[in-house]
Amino acid sequence: MKDFAGVQVNWPRNDYSRVPYSIYHDPEIYALEQEKIFRGRCWNVLCLEAEIPNPGDFRVCHVGDTPVVVNRDDDGELYAFVNRCAHRGAEIVREPWGTAKEHTCIYHAWLYNRKGDLKGVPFRRGANGKGGMPECFDMKNHNLVKVRVTSFNGVIFGTFHHDMEPIEDYLGPLFTKHVGEMFNRPIKILGYQRQRIAANWKLYPENIKDAYHGSLLHEFNRTFGLSRLTQVAGGYMDEKHRHSILFQYKGSDSDEEALKAYIENGVKKGEIAGLNDYSMVNIIDENPFGMSTRVMNVFPNCFFHQIGNTLAMRKIRTLGVDGFELTWVLYTYADDSEEMVQHRLNQANMVGPAGLISMEDGEALEMVHRTTKSAAEDEMAVIEMGGIGSIGDRDTRVNEVTIRGFWAYYAQLMGFAPEGAEQ
Amino acid sequence: MKDMKDVVVARSNPTIPAEIRQQASELILDSVLHLDRMELEAWIDCFDQTSCYHVIPRENIDCGYPSAIIRCDSLDIIKDRLMVLDVSSKYNPHWDRHFLNGTQFQSYENGILIAHTNFMIVQSTLEGFSKLFVAGHYEDKIVFTADGAKLRERIVVLDTFSVPNLIAVPL
Numbered sequence: 001m002k003d004f005a006g007v008q009v010n011w012p013r014n015d016y017s018r019v020p021y022s023i024y025h026d027p028e029i030y031a032l033e034q035e036k037i038f039r040g041r042c043w044n045v046l047c048l049e050a051e052i053p054n055p056g057d058f059r060v061c062h063v064g065d066t067p068v069v070v071n072r073d074d075d076g077e078l079y080a081f082v083n084r085c086a087h088r089g090a091e092i093v094r095e096p097w098g099t100a101k102e103h104t105c106i107y108h109a110w111l112y113n114r115k116g117d118l119k120g121v122p123f124r125r126g127a128n129g130k131g132g133m134p135e136c137f138d139m140k141n142h143n144l145v146k147v148r149v150t151s152f153n154g155v156i157f158g159t160f161h162h163d164m165e166p167i168e169d170y171l172g173p174l175f176t177k178h179v180g181e182m183f184n185r186p187i188k189i190l191g192y193q194r195q196r197i198a199a200n201w202k203l204y205p206e207n208i209k210d211a212y213h214g215s216l217l218h219e220f221n222r223t224f225g226l227s228r229l230t231q232v233a234g235g236y237m238d239e240k241h242r243h244s245i246l247f248q249y250k251g252s253d254s255d256e257e258a259l260k261a262y263i264e265n266g267v268k269k270g271e272i273a274g275l276n277d278y279s280m281v282n283i284i285d286e287n288p289f290g291m292s293t294r295v296m297n298v299f300p301n302c303f304f305h306q307i308g309n310t311l312a313m314r315k316i317r318t319l320g321v322d323g324f325e326l327t328w329v330l331y332t333y334a335d336d337s338e339e340m341v342q343h344r345l346n347q348a349n350m351v352g353p354a355g356l357i358s359m360e361d362g363e364a365l366e367m368v369h370r371t372t373k374s375a376a377e378d379e380m381a382v383i384e385m386g387g388i389g390s391i392g393d394r395d396t397r398v399n400e401v402t403i404r405g406f407w408a409y410y411a412q413l414m415g416f417a418p419e420g421a422e423q
Numbered sequence: 424m425k426d427m428k429d430v431v432v433a434r435s436n437p438t439i440p441a442e443i444r445q446q447a448s449e450l451i452l453d454s455v456l457h458l459d460r461m462e463l464e465a466w467i468d469c470f471d472q473t474s475c476y477h478v479i480p481r482e483n484i485d486c487g488y489p490s491a492i493i494r495c496d497s498l499d500i501i502k503d504r505l506m507v508l509d510v511s512s513k514y515n516p517h518w519d520r521h522f523l524n525g526t527q528f529q530s531y532e533n534g535i536l537i538a539h540t541n542f543m544i545v546q547s548t549l550e551g552f553s554k555l556f557v558a559g560h561y562e563d564k565i566v567f568t569a570d571g572a573k574l575r576e577r578i579v580v581l582d583t584f585s586v587p588n589l590i591a592v593p594l
Contacts, residue, residue, distance in 0.1 A: 097486070191483035191490030194585040219511035273506070276499035325585055330490045345490055349504070354478065354492045354590035356504070360513045362589040 007032050009411070010377070011418040016407035017388045018380040021372035024200035029414075030321040036414050037300050038064025038318070043150070043157040043170050045302035045315050046070045046080060048329055050154060050187050056099040056114070062317035062325075063158060063301070068147050069093045069103070070156060073114045080147035080158050081116030087142070116144035152176075153183035155313065157302075172238035175298060178245055181288065182304055182311060186334040190345060193328040193352030197362045199369035201316055201324040202410075207361050208297045209244045209402035211235045211394075212385050216267060217364055218357040220350070222258070224281040225250050226308065226357065227293055230258045233397040241391050241405030241423070242299035248397060250283060250292030280349055280356075283308040284340070299409060307357070309340070310347045322369065328352050391422045439531040447536050447565045448526055450572040455521035455542070458593060463505045466593065467498070471566055471573040476501050478594055480584030481559070492581065492590060504593075514591035518547045519556070535575065536565040544594060546587075557583035557594060 007028050012018050023029060038044060046061040047070055058071035060083060067083040069092070085092050085105040092105045092112065102119065103112045111120035118139045126132025147158040152167045168176050197204070207213070214227040221227040233248035275281070283292055287306060296304045303314035310330065317325045330348055332341050350357045372379075386399035391408055394401050404422070411417035436444075450469060457466040470476070478493040495501040522543045529537040539562055546556035564576040579594050 096482075189486075189488055191486070191488030192480060192584070193490070193492055194480070195589065196585050196587055198588065217513065220507055223511065273510075275503045275506075277497065277503055280500070280503075341489075345494060346496070348490050349494055349500075352492055353586040353588070356507050356512065359589040359591055363514055366515070366588060 007414075007416065009414075009416045011411070011416075011421070012380070013388075014418045014421040015389050015391070016404040016411070016422065017383050019383060019407060020377070020380050021375040022377060024202060024369060025321060025373055027321050030200075030318075032414060034064045034066075034318070037410070038066065039160045040413060041159075041161050041164060042300050042413070043159050043164060043167055043298075044300065045298065045313065046147075046149065046156045046158045047315075048154055048187070048189065048313060048331070049078070049151055049156060050189050050331065051097070051329070052078075054099065056101060057097075058093065058100060058103075058114075059097045060093055060095075061158075061315075063147070063160070064318045065320075067091070068158060069116075070149065070158070071100070071114045078149045078151060078156060079115045080149045080156075081112075081144035082147065084145070085110055086118060086144055087121075092144075112144055116146050118142045118144070153180055154187065155179065155183055171298065172240075172243065174236060174238055174245065175243050175296065178294065178296060179298070179304055182306060187311075187331040188334050188336075190330040190332055190341075190348070193330065193348075193355075194325060195353035195362055196319065196323060196325050197365050198323050199365035200321060201318045202406075203365040203368055204316055204324065204326065205297050205300070205303075205406050206403050207365060208295055208303055209235070209246070209400075209406055211246045211397040211399045211402065213364070214246070214397060217360045220356045222262065225253070225255065225258070226281065226350075227397070228253055228258045229397045230261045231397065232395075234393065234395045235386070235397070235399045235402040236393040237391075237402060237405045240409055241402075242409035243297060244402040244405060245294055245296045246397070246402070247289075247291040247294040249290060279343070280346055281308070282343075284343065297406075299406070305351070307351060308347050309344050310351050311344065312351065389422070436528045439528050439536070443531060443536060443567065444526075444528055446567065446572040447528070447538050447563075450565060450574065451526055451538065451540055451561070451563065452523065454574065454577075455523060459518070459520050461592070463509075463593075467501060467505065469574050470498055470501065470577075471568065471575045472498060474498055474501070474573070474575050474577075476574075476577050476579075476593065478579040478581055478590065481580055481582050482584050484580065492584075492586070493579075493593070508591055512591055514589055516549050518549075519592060520545045520547070534566060536563075536567075538563045538565060542594075555583075556587060557581060557590075559583065559594070 044063045047059050052072050055074045061068050068080050069083045070080045083093050087110050090105050090107040092103050109122045113119050124133045148162045149158045150167045215222040230253040231248045232252035235246050237244050293307050301316050305312050313329045315327050332344050383400045383403050386394045386401040391405050454469040476495045477491045479491045524541045526538045526540040541560045543558045544556045547553040559581040562578040566575045
């Protein structure tokens, strides 16, 4: 057993308004995260049911670093197992997606069913009376590592802890409401957008929980009122502060008052003159709560967005201490008109690695990662927007309290929260 | 992995006039040289008035999913994207260089030439470090106007669909 007793983090303030830069770079912390977070007591998103609609359909997903095969059996039930042969550890499923009756490891042809149970070991009894497995070898003891799965309105979550609380309890009422609403009827997958960002994975949930940057970094947002610090908005969390939702209402400020506020605050650049085609920034009213944008993080690896009329589940896969892959799974409702589908496809120009309001995030994260690598042990991020001390919801975008919520839950799970820490 | 959609066609398809092939090859090469030089106005001039430009992950095509990474269904939307890039987008400062192989001419019917061209883009930082950025192929529909050969449609099929960081400048 690897001993992580030596992993320490110096939190100078117990409200997490200071975050030591070393937390993004320490390989021991990264190894502990794989155990305590991704393989720990969390529900990780795997994929959407609509990605594997038919019996036998499978998809390889990742829980942190761990490759997990999610598939559907003949009875329609979902099963998941770690993609690592119980014999010698080879990768069993080698295509990222497909349909299969069973799964056979190419190395020695050990065969598993869709539940991950070992069903065949070639030459188990030897050949010509020689060799073979010992009498005591029992296939039942050599199944694949099972991942418990659950579907919440078609969103498939998995956990290595078979006694985890039900997903509704994990989400809490606020996220049961919002995630539930985004998946309140059958969907169709529109496709994937993927990017590999050379930054520590934790910078991404931080970015998603950072209401402050949304219209400063993303000037397109500001010009078209998709996100502005002058809007009616908020950053809310579940009671454990692990999940977050940032939301705002387009049209709750005027272009004039917004422009004035940004100029008064010394932000002058980036006034986009106008578009030749405004269809991209047109929002067709469909959110029952009136929100023009809402972006959620369900701790640890899962994100949902409704940005105008683009809908997506996003997930992260860790790629070592210095990188992660971000996958955007874009969808539409099965009962949408062809016109609405085309509108969502057109608005997808705003999101993903080439998104007009999202390409900047990758660059910001890589910059932070690159330059904090050389920081001294006592150099830290300052997270005070929206106030210090107690962690709670705020009705503004001039707010980073949700980031402190992330660190509070993270530090508890990792077992290195400071004495008397905010929770 | 075999690409079932790859139809093998000789480069020197004799049924397509040599002059047409020559004009198209020059257009395709010009289009990427404009991008490498960040001559974005000149790049737009490679397109016809009724053109579209899409960047599509190869996996979406394989899965039968319609969404793109960049989807410009008109010249206006292409122009908007470049305007936003110019005044508001922030991205990694870099130089691009495109490397193309020979174009495969698929067909020439009703004045429309269909041409496929593989590409690689090597990206270099301002500190002088280079690496392969993306690989894929162009599926072009080319028309021949009084102003010469123009792109009616460019579909950029991206093999490198797990994009390193971001795509700002068109591919």
